[in-house]
Amino acid sequence: MEWQTTSAQIPPGRLLARGVCRHLHDLGFACVTEFSPERGLRVDVIALGPKGEIWIIECKSCPADFRADQKWQGYLPWCDRFFWAVDVDFPLDLLPPATGLVLADGYGAELARMGPETRLSAPRRKAVVQSFARVAAQRLQRFCDPAP
Template sequence: MVSPVLTPTPDLMPGQLLARGVCRHMASLGFAVIEEFVPDRGLRVDVMALGPKGELWVIECKSSRADYMSDAKWQGYLGYCDRFFWAVDQAFDVDLLPEGTGLIIADGYDAEVLRMGPEDKLAGARRTKLTRKFAMHAARRLHGLRDPDAGGWG
């Protein structure tokens, strides 16, 4: 068995480190993940996760109290997912987070779901639209990595 690579991360911001651990954990659960996904104009979620049964989860990564307090848009994300979660590190005061939301404790290498976000299933048309947008975004991002000079992705 190959050991996981523990790549140093000096260039990542604290929220990006949390997102990396969250993405690794979600991938271990069979989810596909995209960081900094735009479900609709004016919204940008930290992590959008597409599950093996088509479920869509939004995970917002908060690296500090100030980061959390400055987030005025999070309730707008609820209409774009089946479950909503906060991802924070172990030092974060979780009493700040609203009840009725999911909770993930993360670091730069992994994460653990401590509280499952309540399920509020998306309408079929919105799920289809978001799933297609997720697929297009992921394909364009991969294409951009493979051919950075091609242009035309967003």
Template sequence: MPTRGLRVDVLGLGPKGELWVIECKSSRADFQSDSKWQGYLEWCDRYFWAVDIDFPTELLPAESGLIIADSYGAEIIRMPDAQKLAPARRKVMVQKFATHAARRLQALRDPGLPPELLP
């Protein structure tokens, strides 16, 4: 995962198994105060911004993906080019993703799960 202490907003698997990082921004100030997002680029195949319809999208880097979202859904407006992860990094990331997802699912099924087993 990214540098210790950093955490992406959303990590997902694309339709071809690519790792997607989605960074959610609520305003111009939120975007301009974020200096850590570039540290996420080396940990994914595709990088997206998720913003609402009123967000000034001209601020966002053109080479990144763009998702417009609201309370009801979201749509990919711009698909970024894939930047393939190294196979060893991909393996580690997919395994961590799967482990985290399995723990979250188990926590939903068993609310009494011991804290050390939660994500």
């Protein structure tokens, strides 16, 4: 089957995102990958929880990937909690200690450290949830009808 993609063909960051999304799904979250909360920002995973909580998870496949990320603090105003997702071989001392931590691989993940909570304002939450819903619905529509 030519259309199937093996794990070896998926970039490492996407594999981490897949494992994160699988784990969050088990916790009752809905996830969207490569989500843009505003122009110039693109988060790896945004998750909407069963109580309306909004988490952002940035997946880092290696130290160089982490060091090159200059935008992550701009993601904080768009979520209630922020996390890094890395594999078990990642040097954890590089990651800011006041952020959440998820250990992941392509098949699953484990929440290693809960990110501190900074609740979104009601207007910001409404805007993020509406954008999340529109992006998810548009992607589903493109999947169901790729050539309108």
